[in-house]
Amino acid sequence: MDTAAQRRLILVVEDEPTLADAVVARLAAAGFDTIHAGDGPSAVEAARTHRPDALVLDVMLPGFDGLEVCRRVQSERPTPVLMLTARDAESDLLAGLGSGADDYLTKPFSMRELIARVQALLRRVELVRQQTLLSTGREGGRLRLRGGDGDAARELEIDHAARRVRMDAVDVHLTPIEFDLLDCLARRPGVVASREQLLAEVWDWADASGTRTVDSHVKALRKKIGAEWIRTVHGIGYALEAAPSQAAPRATESAWARGEPGSVP
Incomplete structure (x- = not known):
């Protein structure tokens, strides 16, 4: 039990x-x-x-x-x-x-x-x-990412502590697991996360029996934030295809991504 x-x-x-x-x-x-x-x-x-x-x-x-x-x-x-x-x-x-x-x-x-x-x-x-609870009272915890070039550039903001996502300053309503999936990918922009890694970190599954679950949630997430943000690496997994925004504090972003003490977990 x-x-x-x-x-x-x-x-x-x-x-x-x-x-x-x-x-x-x-x-x-x-x-x-x-x-x-x-x-x-x-x-x-x-x-x-x-x-x-x-x-x-x-x-x-x-x-x-x-x-x-x-x-x-x-x-x-x-x-x-x-x-x-x-x-x-x-x-x-x-x-x-x-x-x-x-x-x-x-x-x-x-x-x-x-x-x-x-x-x-x-x-x-x-x-x-x-x-x-750990995030309460800490400063920072926001990650801003830019995708696209020139006039087509868009900015994605993820507020970890508030569990809030905004696209070009407009709120995007995600389910809790969609937020966790995006948050997991956003910690390492451009780095490929395998389906098995995402299952372990987002769903807390110890085996790879639910890789199709990952694919379905990625499709649902793409419909809300845009397919161009998430790159598929066939046979492996997914990566968030974006670069840190100049408007975001670089120190906060890098500390968060690395999981350093004092950064948002």
């Missing part, structure tokens, strides 16, 4: 009784508290009433679908979401990520992998919380 899972409440949203019972039972065996909802409206109400630590959310639901559930839940209170989908099309996966889901599993899946994904989501949320 994972002691970190104790007293964590997971809302399972699944309308197929056999699968719902199996997921609830496996989560309970792993040390989680659980509640169950079988349709869209009751899922939104359960999230509002019980304030779960995470959702395991099926896409196909009566009432309204899991995408709408995810949008409504995230608009009221940001919550980690692992989405379950029977469809494997890229457009369906991007729609799920675009609605605010942090990760997805394609049916059929193993219960062992489901538990590992939920645990990784919760560890990442706790890590973000700790980093935010």
